[in-house]
Amino acid sequence: MNPCITIDVSKETSHVQGFLDNNVPLSKPRKILHTKEGFSNILTVCNQIIYRTGIKPTVFFEYTGVYHKTLMAYLKANNLSFIPIPPLVAAKVRNSDLRNKKTDARDCKTLSFVYYEDKVKKYYEPTKDEKRLKDLQRYYMITEKQYQEITVHLYEMIDTIYPFYKSIMSEFDCFTSLKFLQKYPHPDYVTSHREKTLIKDFMEITGHAEKYSTNVIHKLLNVINDTIPGCNSDDFEVEMLKDYATQALFYKTRLNKTLEEMNRIINQDSSKKTLAENIDSIPGIAMNTAVRFIAEVSNIDRFNSSKALIAFAGTDPNISQSGIIDGKHLSITKCGNKRLRTILFIMVRSMIRKKVSANPIKDFYKKKTQLGLPPKVVLVACMNKLLRIIYQLNKTGEVFALK
Numbered sequence: 001m002n003p004c005i006t007i008d009v010s011k012e013t014s015h016v017q018g019f020l021d022n023n024v025p026l027s028k029p030r031k032i033l034h035t036k037e038g039f040s041n042i043l044t045v046c047n048q049i050i051y052r053t054g055i056k057p058t059v060f061f062e063y064t065g066v067y068h069k070t071l072m073a074y075l076k077a078n079n080l081s082f083i084p085i086p087p088l089v090a091a092k093v094r095n096s097d098l099r100n101k102k103t104d105a106r107d108c109k110t111l112s113f114v115y116y117e118d119k120v121k122k123y124y125e126p127t128k129d130e131k132r133l134k135d136l137q138r139y140y141m142i143t144e145k146q147y148q149e150i151t152v153h154l155y156e157m158i159d160t161i162y163p164f165y166k167s168i169m170s171e172f173d174c175f176t177s178l179k180f181l182q183k184y185p186h187p188d189y190v191t192s193h194r195e196k197t198l199i200k201d202f203m204e205i206t207g208h209a210e211k212y213s214t215n216v217i218h219k220l221l222n223v224i225n226d227t228i229p230g231c232n233s234d235d236f237e238v239e240m241l242k243d244y245a246t247q248a249l250f251y252k253t254r255l256n257k258t259l260e261e262m263n264r265i266i267n268q269d270s271s272k273k274t275l276a277e278n279i280d281s282i283p284g285i286a287m288n289t290a291v292r293f294i295a296e297v298s299n300i301d302r303f304n305s306s307k308a309l310i311a312f313a314g315t316d317p318n319i320s321q322s323g324i325i326d327g328k329h330l331s332i333t334k335c336g337n338k339r340l341r342t343i344l345f346i347m348v349r350s351m352i353r354k355k356v357s358a359n360p361i362k363d364f365y366k367k368k369t370q371l372g373l374p375p376k377v378v379l380v381a382c383m384n385k386l387l388r389i390i391y392q393l394n395k396t397g398e399v400f401a402l403k
Contacts, residue, residue, distance in 0.1 A: 001053040005045055006111035007061040009068045013038075014061075017108035018045040020053060022116040029108045034067075039074045046080065058083060060111050060120070062090050083123045085114055088335055093119060129265050130298040136265075137295035140258045141339060147251035154181075154248055157241040160230040161186055168219045173248055176206040181245040187224045188233040195221065262291050274397060275300070279390055281399035283359045284351030289343060293390070296340045306391040313340045315383050344383040352382070361386055 001021050008015040012034050018026035026049060032038035042059065049057045059075055059082040061068055068084065075082045094110045114120055126134065151173050158165050158172055158181075169177040183205060184190050190198065195217060202213040231237045266272045272294055279290035303309045310316050314336025351361040361382050368378040393400060 001055060002116070003049045003053050003055050003057040004112060004115050005042065005049070005057050005059045006108045006115075007042070007059060007071065008107035008111065009061050009064045009071055011067050014071065015108050016042055016045055017112075018049050018057065019112045020049065022112070025109075026052070034070050039071070042074070042080070043078060056081075058115075060085055060115050062087055062107075062111065083120055085111060086121060089119055089121060090114055093117065124299070124302045126298050129269065133262060133265055133295035134298060136258050136262050137292050138339065140255060140262075140292065141342070143251055143254050143258065147248065147255060150244055150247045150251060154241070154244040157237060157244055160237055161241055162223075162229070163227040164223045168216060168223060173252070175249070175252065176208065178245045178249040178252070179205045182242060182249065185242040185245070186231075186233040186238045187227075187229050190220065190224060259288055259291065262295055263287075266291055266294060271301075275394050278393040278397070278399050282351075282386075282389065282393075283400075284354045284361065285347055286350070289347050289350070293340070293343050293347070296337060296343060300391060300394045303391070306388040309391050310384050310387050312336050313344060313383070313387060314338065315341060315344070315380055315387070341383070344386060345379070348379060348382045348386060351386075360389070 003018065003020050003026075005016065005018050007017075008029075013031055014034065015029040015031055017029040020026055026045065030041060030045075032041045046057060046059075049055070059080055061071060061082065062085050064087075072082065072084075090107070090110060093113050094107075154173065166172055169180075171177065180202065183201070193201070198217045198221075199210065199213050202208065202217055203210060206213070208216075266276055276287065276290045276294055279285055279293065280287045297309075297312075300309065303312065307316070316336075348361055348365075351359055352365050354362075364385055365378055365382050368381060369375060373381075389400065
């Protein structure tokens with residue numbers, strides 16, 4: 001006997017079915033609510049299987065994004081062994097059936113086929129720190145997106161209210177600029193104070209020295225005298241600028257704190273710290289992106305080869321060969337981790353743009369584009385090359401060195 005329990009997870013409800021062996025169901029699927037009483041049915045099915053077979057079954061269920069997390073918490077609390085099944089694996093088994101019907105009850109049987117046909121992939125359970133790292137990284141991406149949206153609106157308001165402001169503050173979204181715009185969201189606010197007061201105030205709110213503060217205020221006053229703001233000091237645009245500056249300052253501070261926490265966790269793990277330093281040794285890659293990469297991957301040692309790491313990222317080619325069609329130049333599968341692909345794109349783009357004398361990815365990009373390949377195709381090839389380099393650095397434990 002080879003028993004198991006399969007659960008088709010949905011929002012707020014699930015279907016549970018026990019199996020004594022392949023194609024030998026314990027009973028029909030039963031629908032349960034995601035409550036303590038509902039989840040107790042899993043224990044009931046488990047005890048029935050143990051009574052019939054003398055074997056404690058493993059629970060199999062499909063990833064659902066977030067709906068399966070309460071189920072996982074219940075299984076852990078009750079010491080039930082479980083293996084999550086990737087949706088693509090379950091879909092592949094389901095589609096192999098000639099009568100491809102999808103119902104919640106039938107999905108329980110499909111999940112049992114995944115187990116009995118030995119198609120279950122090895123499940124990696126991240127450590128508490130690895131889970132926290134990944135949560136921090138995903139929170140960072142969400143915050144970064146919100147920050148970028150705010151800075152776009154901030155940019156528009158600055159052009160309206162402070163013409164030529166960027167000639168003084170080239171980084172209009174730096175802490176110094178944002179703190180200044182919070183207190184002086186219109187030129188009239190500036191001209192209503194004496195120059196000495198402005199310099200002193202600038203030093204207090206930004207923390208800069210007197211020499212730098214004096215230089216900035218002089219330039220700012222000259223620009224204000226030579227330009228005309230696009231609105232009056234009592235218009236609502238002024239409130240908008242002040243609010244955008246406040247929000248940008250909040251998100252920027254939150255981004256820095258998130259990165260600091262990620263760095264702290266990685267520095268506590270010697271293997272992850274070494275890998276981060278080795279990735280940072282690749283020309284054109286900063287420590288921040290190296291940390292974010294490690295946070296999303298969790299543990300590179302769980303991948304048997306660089307090909308497995310590439311498949312995890314979803315940048316492997318989607319090959320569909322038939323007859324004279326080789327099917328080797330199609331789009332990528334995109335079946336992997338989309339957030340990791342975003343980080344890889346940032347890393348590769350940074351390496352291509354930076355003026356570094358010895359840069360393997362930049363050299364590879366130039367070589368492939370000169371052959372006439374489309375830029376997007378070359379970018380994906382660069383991402384895969386970078387993944388192979390990182391995998392090798394992790395394997396050898398050495399810093400990057402050009403051969």
